Amino acid sequence: MSAAGATRNKGVASFRTRLFTAIMVIVATLTALGFYLAQRRVTADAEQNLRQTFQTELSSMHKVEELRYAALADRCNALAAKPRIHAAIEDDAIDLLYPSAKDELRDLMEGDEPPPEQAARSLHARFYRFLNNTGAVIKPPNASDVGELDAATEAQLSLPKLPDMQQIGYIQSAGDIHEVITVPIFSTDTGDLVSALVIGFKPLELENRRTGIQSGIWVGGHLHLPALAGSAKTSLNEQITTALANSDSEQNYFRVEVAGAPQLLFHKRLNPGSLFPPAYEICLYPLASWTAQLHRLRWQIGGAGVLLLLGGFVASHFVALNMSAPVKKLALDSEENRAERERAEAALASTAEELERSSRYSADASHQLKSPMTVLRIGLESLLEREGFKPEIYEELSTLLHQTRRLTGVIEDLLLLSRMDAGHVQIASTPVNLSRLVDEWLDDLGALPDSPDVKIEKEFPPGLFVAGEKRYMSLIVQNLLENARKYNRLGGRIRVSALGNGKDVVLKIGNTGPTIPPSENIFERFHHSSTPSAASGHGIGLNLARELARLHGGELRLVYSEDDWTEFEVRFSAANGVNAVA
Amino acid sequence: MRRLGLLSLNAIFSFIPASLLTGATVEGRVELPKSRSAPVQAKRYEIVTKAGVLSTQPPLAVVYLDGNFPRPASLPMKEVRQKDLTFIPALLPIEVGTRVQFPNLDDTYHNIFSYSPTKRFDLGRYRPEERPIPSVVFDTAGLVTLRCDIHEHMRGLILVLNTPYFVMTDTTGRFRLDKLPPGHYTLKAWIDSRTTRQKPVELKDGQTLHVDLP
Numbered sequence: 001m002s003a004a005g006a007t008r009n010k011g012v013a014s015f016r017t018r019l020f021t022a023i024m025v026i027v028a029t030l031t032a033l034g035f036y037l038a039q040r041r042v043t044a045d046a047e048q049n050l051r052q053t054f055q056t057e058l059s060s061m062h063k064v065e066e067l068r069y070a071a072l073a074d075r076c077n078a079l080a081a082k083p084r085i086h087a088a089i090e091d092d093a094i095d096l097l098y099p100s101a102k103d104e105l106r107d108l109m110e111g112d113e114p115p116p117e118q119a120a121r122s123l124h125a126r127f128y129r130f131l132n133n134t135g136a137v138i139k140p141p142n143a144s145d146v147g148e149l150d151a152a153t154e155a156q157l158s159l160p161k162l163p164d165m166q167q168i169g170y171i172q173s174a175g176d177i178h179e180v181i182t183v184p185i186f187s188t189d190t191g192d193l194v195s196a197l198v199i200g201f202k203p204l205e206l207e208n209r210r211t212g213i214q215s216g217i218w219v220g221g222h223l224h225l226p227a228l229a230g231s232a233k234t235s236l237n238e239q240i241t242t243a244l245a246n247s248d249s250e251q252n253y254f255r256v257e258v259a260g261a262p263q264l265l266f267h268k269r270l271n272p273g274s275l276f277p278p279a280y281e282i283c284l285y286p287l288a289s290w291t292a293q294l295h296r297l298r299w300q301i302g303g304a305g306v307l308l309l310l311g312g313f314v315a316s317h318f319v320a321l322n323m324s325a326p327v328k329k330l331a332l333d334s335e336e337n338r339a340e341r342e343r344a345e346a347a348l349a350s351t352a353e354e355l356e357r358s359s360r361y362s363a364d365a366s367h368q369l370k371s372p373m374t375v376l377r378i379g380l381e382s383l384l385e386r387e388g389f390k391p392e393i394y395e396e397l398s399t400l401l402h403q404t405r406r407l408t409g410v411i412e413d414l415l416l417l418s419r420m421d422a423g424h425v426q427i428a429s430t431p432v433n434l435s436r437l438v439d440e441w442l443d444d445l446g447a448l449p450d451s452p453d454v455k456i457e458k459e460f461p462p463g464l465f466v467a468g469e470k471r472y473m474s475l476i477v478q479n480l481l482e483n484a485r486k487y488n489r490l491g492g493r494i495r496v497s498a499l500g501n502g503k504d505v506v507l508k509i510g511n512t513g514p515t516i517p518p519s520e521n522i523f524e525r526f527h528h529s530s531t532p533s534a535a536s537g538h539g540i541g542l543n544l545a546r547e548l549a550r551l552h553g554g555e556l557r558l559v560y561s562e563d564d565w566t567e568f569e570v571r572f573s574a575a576n577g578v579n580a581v582a
Numbered sequence: 583m584r585r586l587g588l589l590s591l592n593a594i595f596s597f598i599p600a601s602l603l604t605g606a607t608v609e610g611r612v613e614l615p616k617s618r619s620a621p622v623q624a625k626r627y628e629i630v631t632k633a634g635v636l637s638t639q640p641p642l643a644v645v646y647l648d649g650n651f652p653r654p655a656s657l658p659m660k661e662v663r664q665k666d667l668t669f670i671p672a673l674l675p676i677e678v679g680t681r682v683q684f685p686n687l688d689d690t691y692h693n694i695f696s697y698s699p700t701k702r703f704d705l706g707r708y709r710p711e712e713r714p715i716p717s718v719v720f721d722t723a724g725l726v727t728l729r730c731d732i733h734e735h736m737r738g739l740i741l742v743l744n745t746p747y748f749v750m751t752d753t754t755g756r757f758r759l760d761k762l763p764p765g766h767y768t769l770k771a772w773i774d775s776r777t778t779r780q781k782p783v784e785l786k787d788g789q790t791l792h793v794d795l796p
Contacts, residue, residue, distance in 0.1 A: 083679070083734045090634065091727055093697035190631050 011331065017322045023316035024309070031305030038301055039294065045288040047264065054266040054283050057215075061204045061281075068201065069166055069181060076183040076197050080106050089194045097130055098140045098526030101197075108199065113127065124201070126178060130185075131196040136157040138195075144490075147200065149173065157182075157198045159275045160317065164193055169276025170203065170219040177217050177224045179203040180276070213286070218244070218267065219279035232259045240267065240282060255287070262287040268547060308399050360422065368410045377404045388478070413544050416475075417525070420547050427551060431465040431575035432473045434505060438496055441481050454511075466505045466572035468552040476556070477507075479545040480568055484511035487566070490514035505574050510560070522558065545570075605761040606785035610793040611678070612755040614641040629672045629737040634669045635719035636727065637774030644675045644741055644772040645757045645795070646748035648780070653745065659683060659717070662738055663729065664692050669728055675748045675772075676720060676740060686710045693731035694785060700724030700742060707732070721788030725775055741772055771795045 017502045079085050085098035087093060108125040127147025130138045136158045149157075153173035157180060167182040178200040185195040203217060216225030223237035239256055244267065251268035266283040380401040384394065419425050442456060466473065485493045493511030499506050516522055523546050526539040544558040555575050560567040615637070628640040657680045663670045665687040683784040686692045686708060694716070700723070704762040705716040720726065721752060730740035751757040751771075764787045778785040779795045 081734055083729045083731050084695070086734070087695070087727070087729050088699035090631075091697040092699060093702070096697055096702075187631075192634070523708070 015327060016321070019319065019323060020313075020316045024313055027308050027312035028305075031301075034299070035301045035305065038297060042290075042294055042297055046287075046293075047253070050264050050285045051266065053213075053270075053285070054253075056270060057283075058281060064204055072181055072183055072197075072199060073166070075104065075108070076185060079185060079197060084193075085185070089185075090187070095141055097138060098142070098146055101128075101130070102145060105199075109145075111224075125199045126202060128199040129154070129198045131157075131159065131162060131198060133162060133194060135161045135163075135196075137198070141489055143218055149200075153178075157200075159196075161275075162196050163195050167274045167276055168279075169274055170217055170220065170270065170279035171200075171276075172222055172224070177203050177219065182275075183470070212283040216282045217270070218282050219278055220277045221284065225282060225284075228258070236265075238396055240280075242264070243267070244278075245278060255462055256284075258284065262291060263368070290455040328391065333443075355421070358421075360418075365414075369410075370415065371412060373404060373408045375406060379399065380404055383534055396405070408538065413540050417540065417544055417547065419549065425551060427469045429467050429469065429552075432468055432470045433463060434466045434473070434477075434498060434572065435460055435462045435464045436506065437470070437474060437477055438481075438498070438507070439475050442496065445481055445485055453491060454485065455493040457493060457495040458497075460496065460499075460507075464498050464500050464505055465575035467575045468572060470550045472552070476545045476548050476570060479541040480509045480556075480570065483541065484509050486512045487511065489564075500574050504554075505572045507570045508559070508567055509570075509574065510565060512564050513566065515561040515564070515566055516558065518561075524558075551575075584736075592739070599794070604765050604788065606787060607758065607760040607790040608647070608762060608783060608793055609758040609790060610756075610758065610795065612643040612645060612751050612773070612779070613794070614643060614751070614755040615752075615773065616641075620750040624696070627672055628668065629739055631737070635774050635776045636725075636737070639737075640753050641793075642648060642673065642753065643751045643755060644673070644743075644748055645751060645759065645771055646675070646743050646745050646772070647759060647762055647783075648745060648768040649772050651747070651763075652744055653679060657681070659725070661685060663687050664694070664730070666738070667730075667733050669736060673739045673741065673750070676742055677744055677746050677748075678723050678744055679719065680716050680742075681719045681723055682740060683715045685715045686712070691732055692736075694728055695731055696726050696728055698724070698726045701726045701740075704731075728757060737774075744763065745770050769793055769795070 026142075081106065082100065085104075088097040088100050088346070097287070105125075105128055108128065125147070127149055129140065129146065129149075129434075130541050132138050137154055143149070146443065153171060156171040156173075159167070159182065163182055164184055166184075169180045171178050171180060171396065179202070180198055180200045182196050182198045184193055185197060186192065189195045214225060214227040216223060216227075218224070218237070218240050221241055223233060223240060225233060225236070228236065234416060236256060236258055243252075243254060250272050253264060253266040256265045264285045264287055267284070270279045270281050276440065372468060380397055382424050383389075384397045384401060389397075393484045416425070438458075438460065442458070481494070481496075488494065488511050494512075495508075495510045497508045520528060525543045527543070542556075549556040549570055549572070554571045556568065556570045558566070559569045609728070626644055627638045627640055627642060635669060652654045654677075655676055660674060660676050660680050660682045661683055661684075662674055667688060667690075674682065684692075684694050684705060687710060689710065691707045691709055694706065696702055701718065701720050704717050715744055720740060723742050723744045723758050726740040728736075728740065728744060730736040747759055747762055749757050749765050762785050764785045766782065766784050768780050770778055770785045772778050780796060781793055783791060783793060
């Protein structure tokens with residue numbers, strides 16, 4: 001018992017460990033998941049915020065640009081409507097073109113360039129040029145009037161053909177970048193595209209309200225980002241050039257390292273669909289604060305995870321203890337249960353063995369008894385047939401023969417019982433006419449020599465069929481009727497009634513006479529009445545009848561035994577389809 | 583040499599009494615471009631631009647005898663009026679050296695100018711009552727596009743020719759040039775700012791030559 005106890009304690013301890021481990025694993029998983037999700041969320045939020053900032057600033061820039069375009073479109077339409085401009089273009093008076101446009105564009109060019117913070121919002125142009133009908137720049141007669149440009153810069157203003165709608169371009173000139181807007185000029189006369197006006201501005205710069213944000217323009221493999229210089233700019237330019245070469249979308253973002261600091265770089269095409277080379281707005285957002293936030297969050301989540309782990313540790317400890325107590329009890333109980341069950345099983349096995357042995361013994365005994373009884377009976381019968389004995393001898397012989405027959409009956413009953421106990425009795429079930437069977441046995445009853453003077457009442461319909469084997473049915477009915485006669489009194493009566501309800505047939509046999517005390521188990525094998533009676537029985541009839549009834553799926557019981565009336569009831573299964581009238 | 587010869591010929595002709603010799607005549611028909619609209623009976627026509635080409639609508643042609651003719655000492659003043667915001671006539675052929683005045687017959691300002699290489703001028707803004715009437719001498723042969731700086735749709739043409747012998751066809755393209763000097767010349771027909779047809783002709787005094795310019 002002490003070894004088993006140790007095993008049990010070990011088992012409970014290992015259960016506790018497993019439970020604890022499982023809880024810890026769940027807590028750790030949850031912490032890790034929370035950490036991962038939170039980090040992803042922070043990253044997504046930061047990127048989302050920066051993207052929104054970028055978009056907002058770009059859209060405010062676009063609003064200014066739209067204003068510029070609108071103003072320029074008006075200017076160009078007015079120019080295109082000017083007879084002098086038309087005359088200059090159409091009548092080959094190109095030298096008069098710039099002077100003719102001068103008045104119209106004077107306000108664009110007048111005055112010095114405003115301070116940078118106003119330049120972005122102003123319409124102040126740095127230069128303007130006209131394009132001829134092949135898209136090439138028309139040389140101005142006096143460059144100082146239209147904004148001086150070096151030859152290389154001016155060459156960038158030319159387009160492969162005259163554009164039929166506004167074009168935005170970004171051109172480089174000696175470390176600076178110009179934003180140029182090219183507006184087509186249509187002849188008011190013919191509607192033909194005759195020229196285009198190119199106006200150069202200082203590019204709009206994103207307002208860097210948030211500290212540390214750097215914006216610039218990338219065009220033609222060059223990065224114009226005043227805040228950066230040297231190798232950092234060169235390496236960043238390479239990264240942007242590669243990214244743009246591999247990207248189809250007009251805007252995107254990626255992470256870069258600028259001088260060792262992580263930054264988020266947004267880029268957006270500034271002139272989609274333009275005849276000018278593609279130019280991109282570049283915005284660098286430092287990720288330092290975001291990284292710090294992420295670090296903080298990482299600590300917070302880590303701390304929370306540790307707390308959670310500790311809490312989990314304590315909780316799981318308690319839970320494991322609480323849970324292991326009933327488990328311990330359960331383990332104990334189950335041990336007791338097992339011992340009990342083992343005992344019961346052993347008892348059952350021995351009982352079964354005994355039972356088998358006894359039934360086998362009974363069968364053997366019956367067989368051994370049957371043969372000498374037959375010899376005895378035949379001998380007595382042949383003696384009775386002889387002549388020359390005294391009448392007293394004949395009477396004696398007759399009594400002996402009667403007793404021998406009884407003994408044979410008892411032996412046969414015993415044999416049947418033992419066969420039933422051994423499970424060797426098979427029933428060949430057929431419809432049996434119970435009504436006729438009862439009638440036949442009642443007739444025999446009346447014909448018996450020692451029958452007392454009893455009155456017989458019959459209350460059953462003819463043709464009641466039950467399912468079963470006829471000889472066993474017959475045995476049951478015989479047993480009950482003989483008992484009813486045997487234990488009757490002088491001048492008594494026997495009532496036999498039967499009733500079918502479609503499923504069952506119930507046969508009731510009652511008789512007058514001494515009653516059976518409730519304490520007596522009359523169905524017990526070899527039972528003998530405690531009350532002395534004239535009637536004789538060998539004590540196995542009722543037991544056999546009941547066993548047979550049960551074998552047929554029915555039942556035999558004593559339903560009444562009081563006030564000079566004893567009644568037995570047998571229930572049989574009705575024969576299917578035969579009892580048309582129940 | 584040739585120039586001298588011609589001069590001497592001219593000198594000879596000048597002694598021949600005009601009553602005896604009335605000069606050569608050329609008549610015929612110029613095949614005009616198909617008019618986009620139905621022929622109009624009215625005398626009015628206008629200048630239209632199509633793909634950068636200026637022409638009259640309905641189509642008319644100026645037929646002239648090209649050659650080296652002596653410049654007359656003085657030429658009569660010609661006139662292009664501005665009436666109802668149009669130039670009248672819309673196409674005016676003149677000989678080199680002719681002064682053309684531009685009277686304003688509208689109740690509004692006009693500002694006639696030309697950026698044509700043949701003759702650049704700008705008359706500035708002027709009102710109908712402005713005197714003297716603004717005028718320009720056209721001293722180079724070629725085509726001059728007249729525009730108004732105030733009324734952008736206004737177009738007029740002055741065809742400055744090196745010859746005194748020119749005439750405008752009617753709307754069917756028929757023309758007749760008479761009192762022409764005999765000799766070998768080129769007969770030309772100006773149809774629009776980009777199209778001029780020509781044929782060599784030999785003119786004899788007193789003869790009428792029939793020339794079609796298809």
